[in-house]
Amino acid sequence: KLTALSSLLVLSACGGNQAAGDKEGQSGGGAVKADIGVISYISGPGAAYGEAITNGLKLAQEEINSKGEVEINLVIEDSAGKQDQALTAAQKLMNSENVTGIIGPTLSTEMNVVGPEADLNGVPIMGTSTTAEGIPQIGDYVFRNSLPEALAIPAAIDKAIEKYDAKKVAILYGNDDVFTKSGFDTMKKAAEEKGLEILTIETFQKGQSDYNAQLTKIKGLNPDLILASALYNEGAVIMDQARKMGIDVPFVGGNGFNSPEVINIAGDAANGLIVATPWYGEKEDEKVQDFVSKYEEEYSKKPDQFAAQAYDALYIMAEALKNAGEADRDALRDALAEVQGFNGILGEFSFDEEGDVVMDPTVLVIEDGAFKVFE
Ligand code: 1QQ
Numbered sequence: 106k107l108t109a110l111s112s113l114l115v116l117s118a119c120g121g122n123q124a125a126g127d128k129e130g131q132s133g134g135g136a137v138k139a140d141i142g143v144i145s146y147i148s149g150p151g152a153a154y155g156e157a158i159t160n161g162l163k164l165a166q167e168e169i170n171s172k173g174e175v176e177i178n179l180v181i182e183d184s185a186g187k188q189d190q191a192l193t194a195a196q197k198l199m200n201s202e203n204v205t206g207i208i209g210p211t212l213s214t215e216m217n218v219v220g221p222e223a224d225l226n227g228v229p230i231m232g233t234s235t236t237a238e239g240i241p242q243i244g245d246y247v248f249r250n251s252l253p254e255a256l257a258i259p260a261a262i263d264k265a266i267e268k269y270d271a272k273k274v275a276i277l278y279g280n281d282d283v284f285t286k287s288g289f290d291t292m293k294k295a296a297e298e299k300g301l302e303i304l305t306i307e308t309f310q311k312g313q314s315d316y317n318a319q320l321t322k323i324k325g326l327n328p329d330l331i332l333a334s335a336l337y338n339e340g341a342v343i344m345d346q347a348r349k350m351g352i353d354v355p356f357v358g359g360n361g362f363n364s365p366e367v368i369n370i371a372g373d374a375a376n377g378l379i380v381a382t383p384w385y386g387e388k389e390d391e392k393v394q395d396f397v398s399k400y401e402e403e404y405s406k407k408p409d410q411f412a413a414q415a416y417d418a419l420y421i422m423a424e425a426l427k428n429a430g431e432a433d434r435d436a437l438r439d440a441l442a443e444v445q446g447f448n449g450i451l452g453e454f455s456f457d458e459e460g461d462v463v464m465d466p467t468v469l470v471i472e473d474g475a476f477k478v479f480e
Contacts, residue, residue, distance in 0.1 A: 135174075136173055136174055136175060136176045137174070137175050137176070137426045137427060137429070137430065137431060137432055138175075138176040138178075138432060139175070139176070139177060139178070139203075139205040139206070139426055139432035139437075140177075140178045140179075140180050140201065140203040140204045140205060140432075141177050141178070141179055141180070141204070141205065141206050141207070141208055141419070141422060142180045142182065142194075142195075142198030142199075142201070142204045142206070142207040142208070142209075143158075143159065143162060143179055143180065143181040143182065143207070143208045143209050144182050144184050144191050144194045144195055144198070144207060144208075144209035144210040144211075144215070144219065145158050145159050145181060145182070145183065145184060145209050145210070145211055146158075146183075146184055146185065146186040146210070146211035146212060146215075147159060147181075147183045147184075147185075148183050148185050149185040149186050149187075150186070150312070150336075150338045151186045151211070151212075151336055151337065151338060153337070153364055153366045154211050154234060154336075154337075154364060154411050155183070155184075155211055157364070157408065157409050157411035157412040157415070158209070158211060158233060158234065158411050158412065158414075158415040159181055159415070160400070160403070160404050160408070160412050160415075161233075161400075161408065161411070161412035161413060161414070161415030161416035161418075161419075162179060162181075162208065162415045162416070162418070162419050163179065164396075164399060164400055164403060164412075164416055165415070165416045165417075165418075165419035165420055165423075166179055166419060169419065169420065169423045174423075174427050175423045175426050175427050177419065177422070177423060177426070178203075180198060180201070180204060182194035182197065182198065184209070184210050184211065184212075184215055186211065186212055186214075186215070187215070188214060188215055188217075188218045191209075191210040191212075191215035191218065191219050192215075192218050192219055192222065194210075195207065195210075195219040195222055195223060195230075196222070198228075199222070199223065199226050199228050203432075204228070205229075205426070205432045205433065205434055205437050206228065206229040206230065206231070206422060206426075206434065206437050206438075206441075207223060207228060207229070207230040207231070208230075208231055208232075208233060208415070208418055208419065208422065209230075209232065209233065210232065210235070211232075211233075211234050211235075212234075212235065212282070212283070212284060212336075213232075213235045213236060213237035213240060213282075213283040213284040213287065214282050214283040214284060216230075216232050216235045216237075216240055216243070216247075216249075216283075217237075217243075217283050220240065220243035220244065220247045221243055221244065223244075223246055223247065224243055224244030224245065224246045224247055225244075227246060227434055227435060227438075228246060228434055229246045229248065229434060229437050229438040229441055230246060230247055230248065231247075231248040231249060231250060231418055231421070231422065231441070232247075232248070232249040232250075232251060233249070233250055233251055233411070233414045233415045233417075233418040234251050234360070234411055234414060234415075235249050235251055235284070236249075236251050236252065236253050236254045236257070236284060236287075236288075236359070236360040237253075237254065237283050237284045237286075237287035237288070238253065238254070238255055238287045238290065238291070239287075240253075240461075241456075241459050241460035241461045242459055242460075242461075245438065245442075245460075246438050247460065248441055248442075248456065248460045249460075249461070249462060250414060250417060250418045250421055250451075250454060250462060251360070251414050251462065252360075252381075252382065252383045252462055252464050252466055253461065253462060254284075254287060254288045254291045254359050254360060255291050256381075256462070256464070256466060257359070257360060257380075257381035257382065257466050258288065258291045258292055258295055258357070258359060258381065259291070259295040259298075259299075260381040260466045260468055261357045261358075261379050261380055261381040261466075261468050262292070262295050262296065262299060262301075262332070262357055263299070263468075264379060264381075264468040264479050265330055265355060265357050265379050266299060266301070268479070269329060269330065269355060270329075271301065271329035271330045272301060272302060272329055273301065273302045273304050273326075273327070273328050273329050273330075274296055274301050274302070274303055274304065274328050274329065274330045274331065274332050275303075275304050275305050275306075275307065275323040275326060275328040275330075275331050275332070276289060276292055276293060276296070276303060276305070276306045276307070276331075276332045276333075276334075277306075277307045277308075277309065277316075277319055277323070277331060277332070277333045277334075277335070277343065278292070278306075278307075278308060278309075278333065278334035278335065279308070279309055279310060279311060279334065279335055279336070279339060280308040280309070280310065281310045281311055282311060282336070284334075284336075284359075284360070284361065285334045285335055285336065285359070285361065286334075288334030288359035288360070288361075289306075289334045291359075292332040292334060292357075292359070293306070296332065301330075304323075304326040304327075304328050305322060305323060305326055307319035307322065307323065309335075309339060309343075311336075311339065312339075313339060314342060315346075316342065316343050316346050316347075317346065317350075320343070320346055320347050320350055320352060321350070323347075323352065324350055324351070324352050328354060329354060330354055330355055330356070330357060331347070331352070331354060331355075331356045331357070332356075332357045333356050333357070333358050333359070333362070334358075334359045334361070335358070335359070335361050335362070336361040337361055337362065337364040337366040337367050337370070338366070338370070339361075340358060340361055340362050340367055341366065341367045341369075341370035341371040341374075341375065342370070342371070344356060344367070344371045344374045344375055344378065345370070345371045345372070345374040347374070348371075348373070348374035349374070353377070354377070355377040355378070355379055355470075356377060356378045356379065357378075357379045357380075358378055358379070358380050359380075360380075360382075362378055362380050363380050363382050363384075363409070363410045363411070364409055364410075364411065365407075365409050365476075367471070368471060368474055368475070368476075372474070373474065375471045375474070376471050376472060376473065376474065377470070377471065377472075378470065378471040379468060379469070379470050379479060380468070380469050380470075380476075381466035381467065381468050381469070382410045382466060382467060382469060383410075383414075383451040383452060383464050383465070383466055383467065384409070384410035384413040384414070384450075384451055384467075385467050385469065385476075385478060386407055386408060386409075386413075387478075390450075392448075392449075392450050393450050396408065396413070396416060396450045400412060413450050413451055414451065416449075416450060417447075417449035417450055417451050417454065420447070420449055421441070421444055421447055421449070421454070422437075422441075424440075424444060424447065425437055425440035425441040425443075425444060426440070428440040428443065441456070441460075442456060442460060444456055451464065452464060452465065
């Protein structure tokens with residue numbers, strides 16, 4: 106990706122910022138003012154993802170704006186988890202000249218159609234939860250700060266092998282969604298590379314409610330582990346039905362399972378689920394605990410990974426806006442590409458040369474109805 110930060114740095118070093126103060130997007134006090142569009146899954150079966158994301162964004166917005174260097178106005182649109190609705194929302198946001206950048210959409214399936222449009226229109230866009238392979242590679246204007254499945258899944262599988270001496274696995278995935286399909290590809294590749302025997306590969310579709318056929322087959326093959334690539338609503342129902350059929354082996358899940366909704370829906374049936382994530386709310390870290398208590402105060406619930414990623418994402422946007430020095434789409438893109446060593450609540454974060462994420466995951470397991478570090 107091309108960058109222009111070095112010239113920006115030179116500009117600000119010789120007082121260029123004051124000169125830029127008269128430009129659009131700069132208030133008299135020098136704060137960079139910008140509208141940031143948000144496309145989020147806030148209604149429909151996966152609405153808990155979008156609720157967490159928009160809560161995290163709003164909390165970060167309050168904090169950022171109170172500091173006075175950057176003033177962000179969030180323009181939030183609902184995508185309902187649908188490609189066409191996400192695209193309509195994106196077009197509306199891109200047509201507003203005050204919108205300097207976009208955060209979202211929630212699903213990789215949505216980003217697959219929105220990302221190319223944003224890139225074509227020169228609007229920087231950053232997913233906070235899009236984890237499929239190839240998202241930042243859509244174009245120079247497309248970013249994410251979410252840990253890709255390609256980093257998360259192998260880490261989770263490694264831990265499961267180490268802990269359970271697993272040798273045989275069954276794989277179950279949704280074959281009508283970009284993220285669940287990509288997660289499956291990653292699971293299959295990781296299983297093969299680690300010498301696991303794949304007993305069967307089963308598929309399902311969004312909104313499916315009966316997994317009896319797939320689970321009966323899996324049960325008969327007696328795997329040591331089940332690898333599942335699903336969003337939370339299907340994923341939780343799969344675990345619930347599996348446990349009711351007497352399948353008690355651990356599950357390794359992709360990013361869709363990183364929502365507490367899995368526990369809310371599946372209850373005890375969610376125990377034994379292994380995931381990898383950059384977020385752990387019990388971490389003894391001042392920044393993390395400060396965020397957790399502010400979030401609880403504001404929303405009366407604990408933040409999840411999706412809230413945390415969105416919170417960090419707005420800080421990354423704010424940092425880039427500050428470095429850009431004005432509310433300009435190209436300047437914001439260039440400044441985003443330069444973000445290195447950002448220290449957020451998810452730990453140290455950088456973009457690589459393709460705009461993808463450099464970050465370390467933690468492996469968690471659900472025990473007694475809660476996510477715990479899997480040691
Ligand atoms: C993707 C995901 C989903 C789980 C986001 C909610 O990781 O679509 O990429």
